[in-house]
């Protein structure tokens with residue numbers, strides 16, 4: 101039980117602050133751009149977004165549907181105030197008071213005074229701390245009497261530990277929640293002081309009509325009568341600056357604000373002046389790979405120059421490089437969760453933490469730098485100034501410049517690629533492997549995304565050589581004054597990596613064996629579609645997902661879309677290899693699943709039909725995150741990759757495949773087949789990943805979240821790339 105006097109004091113403080121609000125109504129400093137409000141329904145979730153120059157919030161209301169699995173989907177108000185510097189938010193789970201799941205529906209209703217679902221909260225700093233209290237306010241409707249069963253006022257990561265993990269609640273976090281009720285009743289508030297002893301998150305409720313009421317019982321139990329309540333959710337943490345739709349787009353792409361309003365708003369919502377974030381709500385913070393793949397695919401539509409999206413993305417990467425070994429960071433941990441982890445390690449500190457477990461991220465960095473500093477005319481002029489910048493995010497990087505950090509990254513790449521590039525070094529042992537003790541290391545980062553393999557195809561056959569090519573180009577342009585030799589050396593390494601890696605991943609399944617495998621795959625998994633095994637008239641060829649798989653499999657024999665990285669990132673020059681590689685990609689796009697990759701809902705990122713190991717079908721099922729499912733950005737990278745290869749036919753010395761009428765025609769056909777499928781699924785392309793069911797003789801899209809308990813992000817940065825990637829009508 102809490103002391104009565106403590107409740108009283110806090111209540112008075114709240115009453116006093118309400119008074120100033122009503123009396124003085126201190127208004128927020130004006131913003132240059134209009135506030136952005138939008139709403140995305142994805143039953144049982146409804147997402148509301150609000151942002152202006154002071155703060156950005158996403159509110160997710162979850163109300164179970166009649167057919168929802170009630171052990172997974174409970175009524176929930178999840179509010180996330182998107183200060184990426186804090187990656188924080190809060191969540192409130194409700195239960196019907198009668199205890200029967202499914203009998204409570206919750207929803208937001210528009211404010212009767214403003215007509216909006218969400219309105220901003222802005223109060224100038226109240227405690228001399230300097231940071232204003234910001235957040236959102238709205239109206240929550242409960243259709244039957246309810247109790248607030250679990251509130252979590254914290255970091256997004258703590259929320260994810262609860263919703264995705266084994267419902268983990270930490271006493272250090274939960275016990276710090278203070279519950280208060282106004283003396284005259286009617287207004288109830290929850291607040292929690294962060295572990296930094298400085299920031300406070302607050303959630304409060306008040307009824308809007310006399311027949312609704314909320315009461316605080318036994319000190320920490322909120323009970324609600326049916327009705328409508330205003331809620332306020334706010335906190336006082338240093339804010340970052342969101343890039344408005346106008347600011348996030350290049351000059352030439354401003355038309356998208358009108359032509360693709362929702363995607364543009366989503367892009368703006370995820371973009372801030374000092375970082376691009378990966379997804380809302382679960383990944384609303386820095387992720388290296390996500391931001392770089394997005395920057396490369398969005399390329400021409402992103403703003404460049406000072407305070408632009410491109411520079412936000414690049415600075416975020418350079419800021420977070422590990423100065424000891426030059427690694428680029430995969431993910432950051434900041435805010436309350438960082439303080440908590442530091443405490444677990446015996447440190448009293450709010451400093452951020454970084455995760456360097458990925459092996460692909462290092463190589464993407466020079467590719468992005470070359471894209472901006474060499475290919476982009478505005479970026480070219482900005483290079484000097486940007487590379488002189490000193491980092492401020494990671495205290496460990498004090499004293500260095502962005503230029504020095506970029507060099508450390510390039511040194512790491514030159515170092516770890518040298519053995520394979522050396523004379524006679526072209527063997528498996530010298531390829532890039534997952535780090536010791538890690539089961540993931542590139543984009544297929546779920547437990548069995550690589551089929552247990554340790555040496556990924558995409559990293560070795562495409563991303564590493566692309567990194568080397570970019571280092572060569574940057575060195576050539578004078579970017580690494582201490583390493584002028586890299587312009588030749590990195591190009592020479594790149595050539596070896598381009599030409600000698602592909603064959604190590606090659607899988608060829610003879611015709612008869614391929615028929616037997618695909619027939620068995622369909623039969624053993626009771627699939628309702630035909631194997632079409634009789635249509636196999638030649639050996640099946642593809643490049644395995646990885647090497648050194650489970651059960652001593654030398655190659656993980658799972659067909660996949662990772663060819664897209666090579667097509668998108670490299671212009672290889674071994675003509676025979678290039679023709680054969682393009683031919684193989686085109687075949688696997690033109691062949692329908694289970695013979696190839698294409699379904700009515702898109703290219704599947706993995707097809708285990710020719711694996712010959714029953715566990716592949718299980719690992720790569722249609723409910724697996726990297727299984728027989730479709731990823732939006734993979735479609736877009738494949739489309740752009742094929743387009744880039746086809747564009748080489750207009751170069752002064754076009755590669756051989758351009759003159760091979762049959763092969764060239766097949767690649768064009770695959771490009772257009774892919775685009776037909778993309779256009780058939782136009783409505784769902786902004787989703788991250790989707791699965792399928794087979795119905796009426798065709799594949800029909802199904803949200804992956806309907807098949808697994810893991811909720812996906814309603815908006816993901818790298819799922820917005822179709823803003824920039826379009827069908828090239830001249831390629832018919």
Ligand SMILES: *[C@@H]1O[C@H](CO)[C@@H](O)[C@H](O)[C@H]1NC(C)=O
Pocket residue numbers: 169170171172809
């Ligand atoms: C509901 O979800 C739980 C937890 O994931 C699962 O064990 C159960 O089988 C599901 N029930 C139905 C009917 O799908």
Ligand SMILES: *[C@@H]1O[C@H](CO)[C@@H](O)[C@H](O)[C@H]1NC(C)=O
Pocket residue numbers: 170171172173174175201
């Ligand atoms: C009711 O919902 C809660 C939380 O949403 C869940 O933990 C519990 O298992 C559900 N009960 C039943 C009987 O489904």
Ligand SMILES: *[C@@H]1O[C@H](CO)[C@@H](O)[C@H](O)[C@H]1NC(C)=O
Pocket residue numbers: 202203204205243244
């Ligand atoms: C509240 O909504 C739920 C779910 O739609 C429904 O089952 C229930 O009957 C509703 N309760 C009342 C009192 O309207």
Ligand SMILES: *[C@@H]1O[C@H](CO)[C@@H](O)[C@H](O)[C@H]1NC(C)=O
Pocket residue numbers: 295296297439448449450
């Ligand atoms: C916050 O205050 C508590 C109690 O005084 C102290 O133990 C803790 O170390 C402080 N935390 C930080 C991050 O300063």
Ligand SMILES: *[C@@H]1O[C@H](CO)[C@@H](O)[C@H](O)[C@H]1NC(C)=O
Pocket residue numbers: 118121221222237287304305306330331332
């Ligand atoms: C929310 O804040 C507004 C002022 O921004 C205030 O008028 C209202 O009473 C607050 N409501 C709750 C439930 O705290």
Ligand SMILES: *[C@@H]1O[C@H](CO)[C@@H](O)[C@H](O)[C@H]1NC(C)=O
Pocket residue numbers: 309311312326327
């Ligand atoms: C509460 O009052 C509102 C109007 O003030 C009315 O529409 C609503 O039905 C009432 N609800 C209950 C549960 O009596």
Ligand SMILES: *[C@@H]1O[C@H](CO)[C@@H](O)[C@H](O)[C@H]1NC(C)=O
Pocket residue numbers: 422423424425454455456
């Ligand atoms: C940075 O790299 C060094 C050397 O590999 C490593 O020991 C250290 O743990 C890394 N830092 C972090 C934060 O992972």
Ligand SMILES: *[C@@H]1O[C@H](CO)[C@@H](O)[C@H](O)[C@H]1NC(C)=O
Pocket residue numbers: 632634635691692
């Ligand atoms: C497979 O063969 C059948 C008849 O043998 C034919 O109808 C069908 O179109 C073929 N499918 C493909 C994808 O070629």
Ligand SMILES: *[C@@H]1O[C@H](CO)[C@@H](O)[C@H](O)[C@H]1NC(C)=O
Pocket residue numbers: 746747748750828829830831
């Ligand atoms: C379409 O492809 C043609 C041929 O490669 C190329 O010349 C043209 O620039 C491309 N158009 C666009 C909009 O990229």
Ligand SMILES: *[C@@H]1O[C@H](CO)[C@@H](O)[C@H](O)[C@H]1NC(C)=O
Pocket residue numbers: 668669670671744745747748751
């Ligand atoms: C490959 O060449 C095409 C056509 O010249 C070009 O559009 C594309 O950007 C090049 N790709 C790379 C990685 O340089």
